[in-house]
Amino acid sequence: MANISVLGAGSWGTALALVLADNDHQVRLWAHRVEHAEEMRKTRENKRYLENASLPDNIQIFDDLTESVEGSDYILLAVPTKAVREVCRSLITALDSPATVIHASKGIEPKTYKRVSEVITEEIPEEKRRAVIVLSGPSHAEEVALRQPTTVTVSSENLEIAEEVQSLFINSQFRVYTSPDLVGVELGGSLKNIIALGAGISDGLEYGDNAKAALITRGLAEVARLGTSMGANPLTFSGLAGIGDLIVTCTSSHSRNWRAGFKLGKGENLQTVLADMGMVVEGVRTTEAAFQMAEEQNINMPITSGIYYILFKDANPREVVEQLMTRVRRHEMEDLVDVLDQKMKK
Numbered sequence: 001m002a003n004i005s006v007l008g009a010g011s012w013g014t015a016l017a018l019v020l021a022d023n024d025h026q027v028r029l030w031a032h033r034v035e036h037a038e039e040m041r042k043t044r045e046n047k048r049y050l051e052n053a054s055l056p057d058n059i060q061i062f063d064d065l066t067e068s069v070e071g072s073d074y075i076l077l078a079v080p081t082k083a084v085r086e087v088c089r090s091l092i093t094a095l096d097s098p099a100t101v102i103h104a105s106k107g108i109e110p111k112t113y114k115r116v117s118e119v120i121t122e123e124i125p126e127e128k129r130r131a132v133i134v135l136s137g138p139s140h141a142e143e144v145a146l147r148q149p150t151t152v153t154v155s156s157e158n159l160e161i162a163e164e165v166q167s168l169f170i171n172s173q174f175r176v177y178t179s180p181d182l183v184g185v186e187l188g189g190s191l192k193n194i195i196a197l198g199a200g201i202s203d204g205l206e207y208g209d210n211a212k213a214a215l216i217t218r219g220l221a222e223v224a225r226l227g228t229s230m231g232a233n234p235l236t237f238s239g240l241a242g243i244g245d246l247i248v249t250c251t252s253s254h255s256r257n258w259r260a261g262f263k264l265g266k267g268e269n270l271q272t273v274l275a276d277m278g279m280v281v282e283g284v285r286t287t288e289a290a291f292q293m294a295e296e297q298n299i300n301m302p303i304t305s306g307i308y309y310i311l312f313k314d315a316n317p318r319e320v321v322e323q324l325m326t327r328v329r330r331h332e333m334e335d336l337v338d339v340l341d342q343k344m345k346k
């Protein structure tokens with residue numbers, strides 16, 4: 001059995017810690033706020049982020065980062081994308097030997113347009129890391145904590161290490177696949193949050209299932225278009241980290257991105273929505289990053305662009321939908337041709 005540190009005691013870090021604990025690993029769960037760690041130690045629960053889940057004895061709670069990674073074979077980062085750089089910088093001094101770093105964050109940095117594995121690679125020097133791996137796929141923490149059937153994908157440039165990580169997590173409720181497409185797996189998980197905001201907006205506006213199916217399908221087309229331009233394998237978007245995660249996030253009320261979108265569709269403004277949520281809504285910053293990239297590289301992303309204007313320029317959601325519906329006529333598969341063209345050029 002392995003010693004594994006889980007950095008980030010939000011809903012996802014806690015749910016993944018439970019999977020690892022079920023597999024009899026020794027888990028060290030780090031919370032960056034001392035009061036939060038103390039509360040979890042006292043109650044053996046994490047009520048603030050994940051209801052109805054009790055923490056077994058093989059999950060130890062830490063608030064000191066150095067102590068939390070002492071003697072660990074693997075480090076799982078499960079903090080919001082915004083916090084990844086800061087946590088990695090603190091990790092450099094905390095690590096006394098090279099670590100296998102797994103991350104489960106779903107976002108892209110605005111301005112740098114970096115994926116999370118790129119941020120990790122940039123911040124943690126080569127001699128302190130053995131490999132960087134992503135874990136992604138359709139997986140709401142609430143259902144994982146209830147041990148309901150869930151499937152995810154782990155990916156790394158080094159497939160052998162991805163298989164090693166697959167073995168750490170896999171069990172009869174949590175099925176883990178591997179993929180060699182690190183870029184695609186990271187981008188599928190990040191970009192779907194933009195479309196999930198859109199699905200929430202659509203539901204908030206009381207549009208129906210037709211609109212939702214259209215958003216998922218046309219959303220996937222633009223996710224694949226941007227993803228492929230960033231180096232992903234287009235096939236990854238028809239897998240768990242692509243369409244799989246898009247479906248779950250666009251259709252589940254567990255989704256924070258969907259819930260935030262729903263409130264925006266009901267007319268609330270972004271600041272109020274985010275303040276009330278109290279949990280990370282990754283799609284907001286990722287929309288900014290994707291919009292900027294699409295503008296710079298002249299990539300057609302009409303849904304992302306509409307959501308950007310709703311989030312950051314106070315555009316009226318109903319008017320954005322009208323603009324999307326009355327755009328210039330196109331052939332449906334023009335997108336597929338664009339994607340394949342880009343692939344052929346590489």
Ligand SMILES: NC(=O)c1ccc[n+]([C@@H]2O[C@H](COP(=O)([O-])OP(=O)(O)OC[C@H]3O[C@@H](n4cnc5c(N)ncnc54)[C@H](O)[C@@H]3O)[C@@H](O)[C@H]2O)c1
Pocket residue numbers: 008009010011012013031032033049078079080081083086087104105106107139140141142278279280282
């Ligand atoms: N919740 C899910 O079901 C789920 C599933 C898959 C992936 N994810 C991804 O996992 C990542 C974390 O999401 P979450 O749902 O656990 O978020 P969350 O809002 O539930 O919790 C975030 C945690 O990060 C901590 N945190 C915030 N800023 C920090 C900082 N600067 N340094 C250290 N810790 C900090 C918070 O205290 C909190 O414990 C996100 O990228 C999310 O997209 C979440």
Ligand SMILES: O=P(O)(O)OC[C@H](O)CO
Pocket residue numbers: 106137138139140141193196245248249254255256257258280281282
């Ligand atoms: O709650 P969300 O919207 O951050 O989505 C959580 C996961 O990414 C679903 O796979």
